[in-house]
Amino acid sequence: MGIAEDLAKQQRSISVAEFFEKNKHLLGFDSPTRGIITTIKEAVDNALDACEEAEVLPDIYVSIRKGGQGAYRVAVEDNGPGIVPENVPNVFGKLLYGSRFHQIRQSRGQQGIGISAAVLYAQLTTGTPAVVTSRTSAKVPAHRFSLMIRTETNEPQVLAHEEVVWDRTHGTRIELEFTSSLAARKRLLEYLKYTSVVNPHARIRVEIDGEAETFERVSAEAIRPPQSIKPHPHGTELGTLKRMAAADPDRPLVEFLVDSFSKVGQKTAVAIAEAAGLAPETRMGTLGAAELKALHTAMQEVHVPPPPTSVCLSPIGEELIARGLEKEFQLDFVKARTRPAAVFSGHPFVVEAAIGYGGRLEAEGSAQLMRFANRVPLIYQQGACAITGAVAGVNWKNYNLSQSGLPTGPVLILVHVASTNVPFTSESKDAVASIPEIEREVTLVLQELGRELKAWIARRERNKQRQDRARAVCAVMPAIAEKVAEIVDKPVPDISALEGRIMRKVVARKRAHDGRVVIEVRNHTDQVVDLTIYDLSPDAGEDAVPAPSFASGTDGEYTRVWNCSLPAGERWQAAYAGTGGGFVDLKGVDDRKKVVLPFV
Numbered sequence: 368m369g370i371a372e373d374l375a376k377q378q379r380s381i382s383v384a385e386f387f388e389k390n391k392h393l394l395g396f397d398s399p400t401r402g403i404i405t406t407i408k409e410a411v412d413n414a415l416d417a418c419e420e421a422e423v424l425p426d427i428y429v430s431i432r433k434g435g436q437g438a439y440r441v442a443v444e445d446n447g448p449g450i451v452p453e454n455v456p457n458v459f460g461k462l463l464y465g466s467r468f469h470q471i472r473q474s475r476g477q478q479g480i481g482i483s484a485a486v487l488y489a490q491l492t493t494g495t496p497a498v499v500t501s502r503t504s505a506k507v508p509a510h511r512f513s514l515m516i517r518t519e520t521n522e523p524q525v526l527a528h529e530e531v532v533w534d535r536t537h538g539t540r541i542e543l544e545f546t547s548s549l550a551a552r553k554r555l556l557e558y559l560k561y562t563s564v565v566n567p568h569a570r571i572r573v574e575i576d577g578e579a580e581t582f583e584r585v586s587a588e589a590i591r592p593p594q595s596i597k598p599h600p601h602g603t604e605l606g607t608l609k610r611m612a613a614a615d616p617d618r619p620l621v622e623f624l625v626d627s628f629s630k631v632g633q634k635t636a637v638a639i640a641e642a643a644g645l646a647p648e649t650r651m652g653t654l655g656a657a658e659l660k661a662l663h664t665a666m667q668e669v670h671v672p673p674p675p676t677s678v679c680l681s682p683i684g685e686e687l688i689a690r691g692l693e694k695e696f697q698l699d700f701v702k703a704r705t706r707p708a709a710v711f712s713g714h715p716f717v718v719e720a721a722i723g724y725g726g727r728l729e730a731e732g733s734a735q736l737m738r739f740a741n742r743v744p745l746i747y748q749q750g751a752c753a754i755t756g757a758v759a760g761v762n763w764k765n766y767n768l769s770q771s772g773l774p775t776g777p778v779l780i781l782v783h784v785a786s787t788n789v790p791f792t793s794e795s796k797d798a799v800a801s802i803p804e805i806e807r808e809v810t811l812v813l814q815e816l817g818r819e820l821k822a823w824i825a826r827r828e829r830n831k832q833r834q835d836r837a838r839a840v841c842a843v844m845p846a847i848a849e850k851v852a853e854i855v856d857k858p859v860p861d862i863s864a865l866e867g868r869i870m871r872k873v874v875a876r877k878r879a880h881d882g883r884v885v886i887e888v889r890n891h892t893d894q895v896v897d898l899t900i901y902d903l904s905p906d907a908g909e910d911a912v913p914a915p916s917f918a919s920g921t922d923g924e925y926t927r928v929w930n931c932s933l934p935a936g937e938r939w940q941a942a943y944a945g946t947g948g949g950f951v952d953l954k955g956v957d958d959r960k961k962v963v964l965p966f967v
């Protein structure tokens with residue numbers, strides 16, 4: 368028998384599950400340490416996607432418990448819409464099964480591989496099945512499945528299925544056990560923290576071996592789920608066009624173009640048919656290979672307006688990015704920008720970015736770079752990512768930052784690419800590929816933010832110089848006051864108000880006057896100051912002069928708490944019978960840094 372015949376006996380098809388079992392690194396399961404992060408990432412991404420589709424505020428619980436022999440049991444639970452029992456086996460027990468692959472809109476999941484790959488990884492390392500509990504409404508019971516993947520056929524194998532009592536009215540819980548280590552604990556928490564920054568509407572609770580942490584939501588508004596759009600002619604490959612034509616053989620060409628593609632109206636469709644040398648009423652099924660090729664070329668050449676972006680994309684927005692960053696990092700400066708939507712190869716995308724400076728950021732070394740794609744943090748392969756390349760490509764020295772590749776110093780840079788088709792470099796979705804249109808948008812948004820940072824640093828420098836001079840004057844003032852008082856034989860005057868004027872500070876004083884207590888706050892700065900005044904005096908008598916804009920109430924141990932905005936140069940005063948201490952908490956001064964001025 369010949370070699371070809373011998374080989375023929377060995378040739379057979381390979382199931383996708385077998386392929387990925389052997390090549391699990393392609394999906395981000397290359398080491399036990401990384402395996403645990405990828406598993407949680409896949410489950411949390413799905414949970415967030417599902418909640419978004421159901422327009423509910425995500426409440427996600429992640430638990431990691433150490434089992435025996437290096438095994439860890441991971442559970443991720445969400446309050447999403449749940450999964451109907453008939454579909455649970457396929458969702459978790461079959462690779463390349465999902466709801467997002469055929470939809471053109473922004474979503475975290477794309478391929479229908481993620482969570483089943485985690486199930487595969489668990490059964491490969493510990494041989495244990497996945498346990499899935501899901502419920503779709505309060506009217507129906509929850510279903511619990513114990514299942515595995517038949518690797519040779521890529522089909523689910525259900526080991527047990529029962530109805531159970533579950534206190535959640537809707538949602539899904541997946542439990543997996545696999546060999547791993549918690550060496551990546553810091554990275555895992557970082558992933559959850561970053562996830563929380565770009566999903567400000569989500570609450571994520573995590574419990575690692577009994578130690579709990581919560582990433583609170585800063586927005587109570589559920590995200591509007593992005594809507595699917597039709598493909599754009601400029602992003603359609605020849606093979607896809609052939610398939611679409613074969614599926615619709617009786618349709619006349621112009622009607623086919625108008626109905627199948629976004630932004631193709633009657634006029635554009637006729638122009639495409641003309642450019643391809645085809646009659647408008649030609650039936651799709653009659654087109655030969657050469658004609659389809661000509662049609663494809665014409666689709667790329669004829670001008671078609673860019674695809675609609677507002678419905679299919681869901682950028683986070685400047686305010687929420689800034690709020691998310693402020694919550695997790697205490698920064699002196701933060702600014703976020705969302706660019707107008709743009710298009711590459713017919714796929715709409717939006718780039719958003721933010722720059723943070725100072726606060727608790729490391730003063731030395733490279734900037735902290737946070738990369739995101741469709742609201743998912745990218746935590747591996749930073750060096751291979753087009754985002755990193757674009758950040759390093761900006762000349763940061765123009766913005767008074769030192770630079771060695773990335774800018775250096777206490778700087779944080781966040782870049783978010785949102786698209787209906789994020790061009791990742793691999794299935795593990797770690798890095799964005801080098802697409803010139805995306806790189807250009809990243810560069811533009813960072814240059815814009817760089818200019819804002821530069822202006823802020825210059826302003827801060829000027830303020831610092833002014834303060835240094837004022838401080839020098841104030842340092843000698845008490846001695847001068849004392850000396851002058853001695854010469855004119857008068858009591859030493861209270862110079863705090865004068866000092867406040869020179870230092871451009873807010874001055875709080877509390878004093879007794881006419882048998883009453885008087886609280887006085889003066890704003891000597893050149894900006895409006897938000898402040899909260901906490902007063903410990905026993906509650907005796909009414910506030911004498913509270914300005915109408917001042918909300919007054921009580922808070923725990925304080926008998927009076929005022930929240931207010933005090934305009935530049937203005938004074939506020941309240942008088943009442945009483946004694947006691949308290950303090951003024953300034954929220955708007957010195958670039959949001961809190962200053963506490965005690966008074967007695």
Ligand SMILES: Nc1ncnc2c1ncn2[C@@H]1O[C@H](COP(=O)(O)OP(=O)(O)OP(=O)(O)O)[C@@H](O)[C@H]1O
Nearest residue numbers: 413417458465466476477478479480481482483539
């Ligand atoms: N927690 C969940 N709640 C509701 N539906 C879910 C949940 N998890 C998964 N699904 C459904 O199962 C499908 C398959 O999920 P899977 O993680 O395998 O792929 P994906 O998220 O679509 O894409 P990717 O492979 O890029 O992660 C999803 O498309 C979704 O329809």
